[in-house]
Amino acid sequence: MPHTVFIDGEAGTTGLQIRQRLAGRPDLELVSIDPARRKDAEARAELLNGVDAVVLCLPDEAARQAVDLITSNSVRVVDPSTAHRVAPDWVFGFPELCRGQREAIAASKRVSNPGxxxxxxxxxxxxxxxxxxxxxxxxxxxxxxxxxxxxxxxxxxxxxxxxxxxxxxxxxxxxxxxxxxxxxxxxxxxxxxxxxxxxxxxxxxxxxxxxxxxxxxxxxxxxxxxxxxxxxxxxxxxxxxxxxxxxxxxxxxxxxxxxxxxxxxxxxxxxxxxxxxxxxxxxxxxxxxxxxxxxxxxxxxGKGASGACVQNLNLMLGLEESAGL
CATH class of the missing domain: 3.30.360.10 (Dihydrodipicolinate Reductase; domain 2)
Structure with a gap:
């Protein structure tokens, strides 16, 4: 059964690139919000909590607000914004950073993409x-x-x-x-x-x-x-x-x-x-x-945004790290 992924902010530059890299993969199912309900907090919260993984292609403050809407303990989040890159409770999404970083990303529910x-x-x-x-x-x-x-x-x-x-x-x-x-x-x-x-x-x-x-x-x-x-x-x-x-x-x-x-x-x-x-x-x-x-x-x-995000997402979902790359 494919993992479900919601790209919150898929219409932006990074969101579009991530969607292109993920589209057509049999191991993933991309989920989108009804355009008419895009600004409906209840609809967004339902979607944010109802998928396996969320990618936050949003401005910093909007990314923080989206995280606050996630109450499920099972949802994995990758955040390409600046909002959580130095936060102590988020893993830095640079698999090649040091020994053990790849494993830390794979085990984490909260990963922040590098700039x-x-x-x-x-x-x-x-x-x-x-x-x-x-x-x-x-x-x-x-x-x-x-x-x-x-x-x-x-x-x-x-x-x-x-x-x-x-x-x-x-x-x-x-x-x-x-x-x-x-x-x-x-x-x-x-x-x-x-x-x-x-x-x-x-x-x-x-x-x-x-x-x-x-x-x-x-x-x-x-x-x-x-x-x-x-x-x-x-x-x-x-x-x-x-x-x-x-x-x-x-x-x-x-x-x-x-x-x-x-x-x-x-x-x-x-x-x-x-x-x-x-x-x-x-x-x-x-x-x-x-x-x-x-x-x-x-x-x-690529390695500076959407590619790195897909690499991190693959690790977090237990998939082949290079899938889609």
Whole structure:
């Protein structure tokens, strides 16, 4: 008998992507609310308590309200919003976070999906903190660029409309108050003692992202070599299906790329993993200068949102982790 799943907020960007990934699976039955009763609290509560699993594709406050409506002890909840990512009674939905995390997700009734930027940052930093290569009190900076689909309906509508005459913003930096909502989970889930300085930006393209952490290796205790960092990441994610660490040779090839006759430089394309639940990690370094750039490449709507949500849902329902991915 298939498991029943209700996506609360299925009309949003993440909800639509999750529905597409789940549709047609024989092990799942998607349940929707009558559009005429969508704002009926009683109808929503009945549906929220009558299925095996709920996915909350809602704004933070609406996600908290939906959880309050769930009184059944059997319903499993995956929340892709920011509402519960640092809550102590919710399991963080990053199966590759550390040993035992996958089992914790499978056993939990409440799982909070990581943010898209957080996914890249945590994947790069957590293993290096655990390995002692980055001290927990180290001041870290994170630079990142995402497609505009991560910015919600208003930004999507603006970016997809005909630009005003004279407009030329193919790139925007934001988060200038230094209080981005992903920072608390970025700090907590990496074991850092201080919040990283996070500099996010958005490009005029739909989806895909690059997350980067620059490091002054000469200042770190022991002055680690770039390859020390890459090996630590490779060891951490050995055997993982959805996270891959690029080889030293591939990183060197990308770093050495030069413009050809046409002026094109092959390199990291933020859209390269669009539609996938994969993430690739790179370490670029300059031994003479004692510097490195850690880079994560992922789809902000894939491993950064809907793909990760399906991965968590599969674990919670005891299904094959890669089903639908």
């Amino acid at each position: 898209c930027y957080s996914t890249g940052f945590i994947a790069l930093v957590r293993p290096l903190v655990e390995a002692g290569l980055i001290p927990p009190d180290w001041p870290l900076t994170c630079n990142a660029i995402s497609g505009y689909t991560g910015g919600g309906k208003a930004l999507i509508a603006e970016m997809e409309a005909e630009p005003p005459v004279g407009a030329s913003d193919v790139y925007r930096t934001y988060g200038l108050t230094l209080a981005h909502k992903h920072v608390p989970e970025m700090q907590l889930r990496t074991g850092l003692e201080h919040p990283p300085l996070f500099a996010p930006s958005v490009g005029r393209y739909a989806q895909g992202m690059i997350v980067e952490v620059p490091l002054q290796l000469w200042a770190l205790p022991g002055g680690p070599d770039p390859e020390d960092l890459r090996r630590a990441l490779a060891a951490w994610y050995e055997g993982e299906r959805f996270i891959e660490v690029a080889s030293e040779a591939e990183c060197a090839e990308l770093a050495a790329a030069r413009a050809g006759a046409a002026g094109y430089v092959p390199g990291l394309d933020p859209e390269a993993l669009n539609g996938e639940n994969r993430m690739r990690l790179f370490v670029f370094g300059n031994r003479q200068r004692g510097q490195a750039r850690l880079v994560a490449l992922l789809d902000n709507l």
